[in-house]
Amino acid sequence: MPLIRVESLTKIYSSTKEGFAGIREVSFEVNEGEVVGVIGRSGCGKTTLLRCIAGFESSDSGKILLDGKSVSRPGPDRFMIFQGLDQLFPWLSLRGNLIFAMKTVNKDANMKELQRKAEYYLELVGLSEWGDCYPYQLSGGMKQRAFLARALSVNPRLLLLDEPFGSLDALGRKAMQDLLLRLWGKTGTTIILVTHDIDECIRLSDRILVFTKGTLKFNLINPLPRPRMSEDPAYMDFYGKISRILEKDANLKWANAVLR
Ligand SMILES: Nc1ncnc2c1ncn2[C@@H]1O[C@H](COP(=O)(O)OP(=O)(O)O)[C@@H](O)[C@H]1O
Ligand SMILES: [Mg+2]
Numbered sequence: 001m002p003l004i005r006v007e008s009l010t011k012i013y014s015s016t017k018e019g020f021a022g023i024r025e026v027s028f029e030v031n032e033g034e035v036v037g038v039i040g041r042s043g044c045g046k047t048t049l050l051r052c053i054a055g056f057e058s059s060d061s062g063k064i065l066l067d068g069k070s071v072s073r074p075g076p077d078r079f080m081i082f083q084g085l086d087q088l089f090p091w092l093s094l095r096g097n098l099i100f101a102m103k104t105v106n107k108d109a110n111m112k113e114l115q116r117k118a119e120y121y122l123e124l125v126g127l128s129e130w131g132d133c134y135p136y137q138l139s140g141g142m143k144q145r146a147f148l149a150r151a152l153s154v155n156p157r158l159l160l161l162d163e164p165f166g167s168l169d170a171l172g173r174k175a176m177q178d179l180l181l182r183l184w185g186k187t188g189t190t191i192i193l194v195t196h197d198i199d200e201c202i203r204l205s206d207r208i209l210v211f212t213k214g215t216l217k218f219n220l221i222n223p224l225p226r227p228r229m230s231e232d233p234a235y236m237d238f239y240g241k242i243s244r245i246l247e248k249d250a251n252l253k254w255a256n257a258v259l260r
Contacts, residue, residue: 001068002029003190004053004158009062011048023048023214026062030158035184035191037205039198039242041249045214046194047083050160053192054080066157076105079156081147083163083194088135094122094146095131098153105154121149124183141172145179152187161193165200177203181226198242202235203228210242212249 006029012022023045030036038046051057053064055074064071066078081087088097098118103109122128125145135143144164151159164180165173177200184191195201201208202222210218220242222228224235 003032003034003067004030004192005063005065005068006049006053007063007065009049009052009059009064011045011052011057011059013048020214022060023052023211026216028209028216028219030190030192032190033188034207035193035205037201037208038192038194038211039196039201039208039246040211041246042196044211044249046196046211047162048214049211050080050162050192050194053158054078054160056080076154077157078160079151079154079158080160081151081162081164084167086135086143087147088143088150090135093132093134094127094138094149095119097135097146098122098150101150101154117153121153124152124186125149125179141168141176144168144176148180148183152183152189157190159189159191161191163194163196166195173197173200180204198239198246199230201242202238208242210245212245217249218245 007027009026010022010024012020012024014021021043026049038049040046048057052059055071055078058072071078088094089100092100095115095118098121099114102114102117118131119128122131125148127142127145127149130138130142135146138146147164165176168176181204193201193204202224206222208220208222209216210220222238224232224238228235230236230239
Protein backbone atom coordinates (compact mmCIF):
# COMPACT_ATOMS: atom_id res chain seq x y z
CA MET A 1 0.00 0.00 0.00
CA PRO A 2 1.36 3.48 -0.82
CA LEU A 3 1.94 5.85 2.10
CA ILE A 4 -0.14 8.56 0.44
CA ARG A 5 -2.80 8.19 -2.19
CA VAL A 6 -4.36 11.29 -3.68
CA GLU A 7 -7.53 10.54 -5.62
CA SER A 8 -9.20 13.03 -7.98
CA LEU A 9 -8.38 15.88 -5.64
CA THR A 10 -10.08 19.13 -6.60
CA LYS A 11 -9.84 22.49 -4.86
CA ILE A 12 -11.19 25.47 -6.73
CA TYR A 13 -10.69 29.03 -5.49
CA SER A 14 -12.23 30.60 -8.56
CA SER A 15 -12.90 29.74 -12.15
CA THR A 16 -13.51 32.47 -14.69
CA LYS A 17 -13.37 32.86 -18.46
CA GLU A 18 -9.78 34.12 -18.18
CA GLY A 19 -8.58 31.29 -16.02
CA PHE A 20 -8.82 28.90 -13.20
CA ALA A 21 -7.30 29.00 -9.71
CA GLY A 22 -6.78 25.85 -7.71
CA ILE A 23 -6.17 22.20 -8.59
CA ARG A 24 -8.38 19.87 -10.59
CA GLU A 25 -8.77 16.07 -10.55
CA VAL A 26 -5.27 15.41 -9.25
CA SER A 27 -4.38 11.74 -8.63
CA PHE A 28 -1.07 10.16 -7.65
CA GLU A 29 0.57 7.93 -5.06
CA VAL A 30 3.65 8.31 -2.92
CA ASN A 31 5.43 5.25 -1.58
CA GLU A 32 7.09 5.09 1.80
CA GLY A 33 10.65 6.47 1.65
CA GLU A 34 10.20 8.19 -1.72
CA VAL A 35 11.16 11.78 -2.52
CA VAL A 36 8.54 13.15 -4.89
CA GLY A 37 9.15 16.50 -6.57
CA VAL A 38 6.31 18.79 -7.63
CA ILE A 39 7.25 21.29 -10.30
CA GLY A 40 5.33 23.88 -12.27
CA ARG A 41 5.03 27.57 -12.95
CA SER A 42 4.01 30.04 -10.31
CA GLY A 43 0.26 29.83 -9.68
CA CYS A 44 -0.19 26.28 -11.02
CA GLY A 45 -1.40 24.96 -7.65
CA LYS A 46 1.70 23.50 -5.98
CA THR A 47 1.15 25.17 -2.62
CA THR A 48 -2.57 24.38 -2.77
CA LEU A 49 -1.75 20.69 -3.20
CA LEU A 50 0.62 20.68 -0.21
CA ARG A 51 -1.83 22.60 1.95
CA CYS A 52 -4.57 20.07 1.13
CA ILE A 53 -2.28 17.12 2.00
CA ALA A 54 -1.18 18.85 5.22
CA GLY A 55 -4.87 19.29 6.07
CA PHE A 56 -4.80 23.11 6.20
CA GLU A 57 -7.14 23.39 3.23
CA SER A 58 -10.33 21.43 2.70
CA SER A 59 -10.82 20.07 -0.79
CA ASP A 60 -13.99 20.44 -2.89
CA SER A 61 -13.91 16.82 -3.98
CA GLY A 62 -11.59 13.85 -4.06
CA LYS A 63 -9.67 12.07 -1.36
CA ILE A 64 -6.33 12.01 0.42
CA LEU A 65 -5.49 8.70 2.04
CA LEU A 66 -2.58 8.14 4.41
CA ASP A 67 -1.97 4.45 5.01
CA GLY A 68 -5.37 3.91 3.46
CA LYS A 69 -7.14 6.21 5.94
CA SER A 70 -8.75 9.43 4.81
CA VAL A 71 -7.13 12.62 6.14
CA SER A 72 -8.82 15.99 6.16
CA ARG A 73 -7.19 17.80 9.08
CA PRO A 74 -3.63 18.56 10.15
CA GLY A 75 -1.88 15.87 12.17
CA PRO A 76 1.56 15.06 13.59
CA ASP A 77 2.05 12.44 10.86
CA ARG A 78 2.54 15.27 8.31
CA PHE A 79 4.92 18.19 8.80
CA MET A 80 4.89 21.11 6.37
CA ILE A 81 7.70 23.63 5.96
CA PHE A 82 6.11 26.73 4.45
CA GLN A 83 7.34 28.86 1.61
CA GLY A 84 9.27 31.95 2.73
CA LEU A 85 7.98 32.09 6.29
CA ASP A 86 10.04 32.48 9.40
CA GLN A 87 8.76 29.45 11.24
CA LEU A 88 10.78 29.42 14.45
CA PHE A 89 9.44 30.92 17.67
CA PRO A 90 11.59 34.03 18.19
CA TRP A 91 11.29 33.84 21.99
CA LEU A 92 12.73 30.31 22.20
CA SER A 93 16.30 29.19 21.65
CA LEU A 94 16.92 26.68 18.87
CA ARG A 95 16.96 23.87 21.41
CA GLY A 96 13.76 25.31 22.90
CA ASN A 97 12.12 25.35 19.48
CA LEU A 98 12.85 21.67 18.94
CA ILE A 99 11.76 20.66 22.44
CA PHE A 100 8.52 22.65 22.08
CA ALA A 101 7.69 20.87 18.82
CA MET A 102 8.44 17.42 20.25
CA LYS A 103 6.38 18.14 23.37
CA THR A 104 3.43 19.16 21.21
CA VAL A 105 3.26 15.72 19.62
CA ASN A 106 4.25 13.77 22.75
CA LYS A 107 2.92 15.44 25.88
CA ASP A 108 4.20 12.76 28.26
CA ALA A 109 7.77 12.84 26.99
CA ASN A 110 10.52 12.92 29.55
CA MET A 111 12.50 16.20 29.57
CA LYS A 112 15.91 14.49 29.62
CA GLU A 113 14.91 12.42 26.60
CA LEU A 114 13.66 15.52 24.76
CA GLN A 115 16.94 17.30 25.46
CA ARG A 116 18.90 14.32 24.19
CA LYS A 117 16.81 14.19 21.04
CA ALA A 118 17.15 17.96 20.49
CA GLU A 119 20.96 17.61 20.64
CA TYR A 120 20.79 14.69 18.22
CA TYR A 121 18.78 16.59 15.61
CA LEU A 122 20.79 19.80 16.01
CA GLU A 123 23.95 17.77 15.46
CA LEU A 124 22.39 16.12 12.39
CA VAL A 125 22.01 19.51 10.68
CA GLY A 126 25.36 20.87 11.93
CA LEU A 127 23.91 23.26 14.52
CA SER A 128 24.99 21.58 17.75
CA GLU A 129 26.95 24.65 18.83
CA TRP A 130 23.96 26.92 18.25
CA GLY A 131 21.39 25.27 20.51
CA ASP A 132 21.38 28.18 22.99
CA CYS A 133 21.04 30.83 20.27
CA TYR A 134 17.82 32.56 19.29
CA PRO A 135 16.47 32.67 15.73
CA TYR A 136 17.45 36.35 15.27
CA GLN A 137 21.09 35.35 15.75
CA LEU A 138 21.03 32.95 12.79
CA SER A 139 21.61 33.43 9.06
CA GLY A 140 18.94 32.43 6.52
CA GLY A 141 20.70 29.15 5.74
CA MET A 142 21.05 28.27 9.41
CA LYS A 143 17.35 28.90 9.93
CA GLN A 144 16.55 26.56 7.06
CA ARG A 145 18.66 23.89 8.75
CA ALA A 146 16.88 24.56 12.03
CA PHE A 147 13.47 24.13 10.30
CA LEU A 148 14.62 20.77 9.00
CA ALA A 149 15.93 19.72 12.42
CA ARG A 150 12.64 20.68 14.04
CA ALA A 151 10.59 18.92 11.35
CA LEU A 152 12.59 15.70 11.70
CA SER A 153 12.57 15.83 15.50
CA VAL A 154 8.83 15.13 15.57
CA ASN A 155 9.42 12.12 13.35
CA PRO A 156 6.63 12.72 10.80
CA ARG A 157 5.58 10.06 8.29
CA LEU A 158 5.59 12.68 5.56
CA LEU A 159 7.58 15.88 5.17
CA LEU A 160 5.98 18.54 2.94
CA LEU A 161 8.50 21.12 1.73
CA ASP A 162 7.22 24.19 -0.13
CA GLU A 163 10.11 25.76 -2.07
CA PRO A 164 12.23 25.40 1.05
CA PHE A 165 15.45 26.83 -0.37
CA GLY A 166 13.97 29.51 -2.61
CA SER A 167 15.34 32.40 -0.57
CA LEU A 168 18.96 31.16 -0.56
CA ASP A 169 21.74 32.04 -3.00
CA ALA A 170 23.02 29.37 -5.42
CA LEU A 171 25.75 28.06 -3.11
CA GLY A 172 23.53 28.01 -0.04
CA ARG A 173 20.88 26.23 -2.05
CA LYS A 174 23.26 23.53 -3.24
CA ALA A 175 24.51 23.01 0.33
CA MET A 176 20.92 22.61 1.58
CA GLN A 177 20.09 20.14 -1.19
CA ASP A 178 23.12 18.05 -0.19
CA LEU A 179 22.08 18.25 3.45
CA LEU A 180 18.51 17.22 2.66
CA LEU A 181 19.82 14.18 0.74
CA ARG A 182 22.07 13.21 3.65
CA LEU A 183 19.20 13.57 6.13
CA TRP A 184 16.90 11.56 3.88
CA GLY A 185 19.60 8.85 3.62
CA LYS A 186 19.71 8.68 7.42
CA THR A 187 16.03 8.90 8.29
CA GLY A 188 14.34 7.56 5.13
CA THR A 189 11.51 10.06 5.69
CA THR A 190 9.03 10.29 2.82
CA ILE A 191 9.20 13.74 1.24
CA ILE A 192 7.05 15.78 -1.13
CA LEU A 193 9.14 18.71 -2.32
CA VAL A 194 7.67 21.64 -4.22
CA THR A 195 10.08 23.65 -6.33
CA HIS A 196 10.13 25.62 -9.54
CA ASP A 197 13.82 24.82 -10.06
CA ILE A 198 14.25 21.93 -12.53
CA ASP A 199 17.80 21.16 -11.33
CA GLU A 200 16.69 20.97 -7.71
CA CYS A 201 13.82 18.72 -8.68
CA ILE A 202 16.01 16.33 -10.68
CA ARG A 203 18.80 16.23 -8.08
CA LEU A 204 16.47 15.39 -5.20
CA SER A 205 13.43 13.53 -6.48
CA ASP A 206 12.81 9.89 -7.33
CA ARG A 207 9.65 10.90 -9.15
CA ILE A 208 8.51 14.21 -10.57
CA LEU A 209 4.97 15.50 -10.85
CA VAL A 210 4.74 18.21 -13.49
CA PHE A 211 1.81 20.58 -12.99
CA THR A 212 0.38 23.00 -15.48
CA LYS A 213 -2.51 25.30 -14.54
CA GLY A 214 -3.88 23.20 -11.72
CA THR A 215 -3.60 19.89 -13.54
CA LEU A 216 -1.11 17.09 -13.00
CA LYS A 217 0.23 16.74 -16.55
CA PHE A 218 3.03 14.19 -16.10
CA ASN A 219 4.12 11.75 -13.42
CA LEU A 220 7.72 11.00 -14.40
CA ILE A 221 10.08 8.46 -12.84
CA ASN A 222 13.53 9.98 -12.47
CA PRO A 223 15.68 7.58 -14.54
CA LEU A 224 19.01 8.90 -13.23
CA PRO A 225 20.98 7.08 -10.53
CA ARG A 226 22.26 9.14 -7.56
CA PRO A 227 24.39 11.19 -7.34
CA ARG A 228 23.02 13.05 -10.34
CA MET A 229 25.50 15.04 -12.38
CA SER A 230 24.33 17.87 -14.61
CA GLU A 231 27.14 17.09 -17.10
CA ASP A 232 25.71 13.61 -17.74
CA PRO A 233 23.95 13.47 -21.18
CA ALA A 234 21.05 11.51 -19.65
CA TYR A 235 20.62 14.33 -17.11
CA MET A 236 20.53 16.92 -19.89
CA ASP A 237 17.92 14.85 -21.77
CA PHE A 238 15.71 14.60 -18.71
CA TYR A 239 16.17 18.30 -17.97
CA GLY A 240 15.19 19.13 -21.57
CA LYS A 241 12.05 17.03 -21.32
CA ILE A 242 10.79 18.83 -18.20
CA SER A 243 11.88 22.21 -19.50
CA ARG A 244 9.93 21.72 -22.75
CA ILE A 245 6.75 20.83 -20.85
CA LEU A 246 7.07 23.97 -18.73
CA GLU A 247 7.89 26.17 -21.73
CA LYS A 248 4.78 24.95 -23.52
CA ASP A 249 2.85 26.02 -20.48
CA ALA A 250 4.24 29.57 -20.65
CA ASN A 251 1.81 32.20 -21.73
CA LEU A 252 3.23 32.67 -25.21
CA LYS A 253 0.36 34.87 -26.33
CA TRP A 254 1.26 37.36 -23.64
CA ALA A 255 5.01 37.17 -24.41
CA ASN A 256 4.34 37.71 -28.13
CA ALA A 257 2.12 40.67 -27.43
CA VAL A 258 4.85 42.32 -25.35
CA LEU A 259 7.61 41.60 -27.89
CA ARG A 260 5.66 42.80 -30.90
N1 LIG B 1 -6.59 31.43 -0.51
C1 LIG B 1 -6.72 31.66 -1.82
N2 LIG B 1 -7.80 32.31 -2.29
C2 LIG B 1 -7.97 32.54 -3.63
N3 LIG B 1 -7.10 32.14 -4.56
C3 LIG B 1 -5.99 31.47 -4.15
C4 LIG B 1 -5.75 31.21 -2.76
N4 LIG B 1 -4.58 30.53 -2.66
C5 LIG B 1 -4.13 30.39 -3.92
N5 LIG B 1 -4.97 30.96 -4.82
C6 LIG B 1 -4.81 30.96 -6.29
O1 LIG B 1 -4.75 29.61 -6.72
C7 LIG B 1 -3.77 29.45 -7.72
C8 LIG B 1 -2.75 28.44 -7.27
O2 LIG B 1 -2.00 28.99 -6.18
P1 LIG B 1 -0.79 28.26 -5.48
O3 LIG B 1 -1.23 26.90 -5.09
O4 LIG B 1 -0.29 29.15 -4.42
O5 LIG B 1 0.25 28.16 -6.69
P2 LIG B 1 1.82 27.85 -6.69
O6 LIG B 1 2.21 27.43 -5.32
O7 LIG B 1 2.01 26.81 -7.73
O8 LIG B 1 2.48 29.14 -7.09
C9 LIG B 1 -3.20 30.83 -7.99
O9 LIG B 1 -3.88 31.36 -9.08
C10 LIG B 1 -3.51 31.58 -6.72
O10 LIG B 1 -3.64 32.97 -6.97
MG1 LIG C 1 3.57 28.24 -4.00
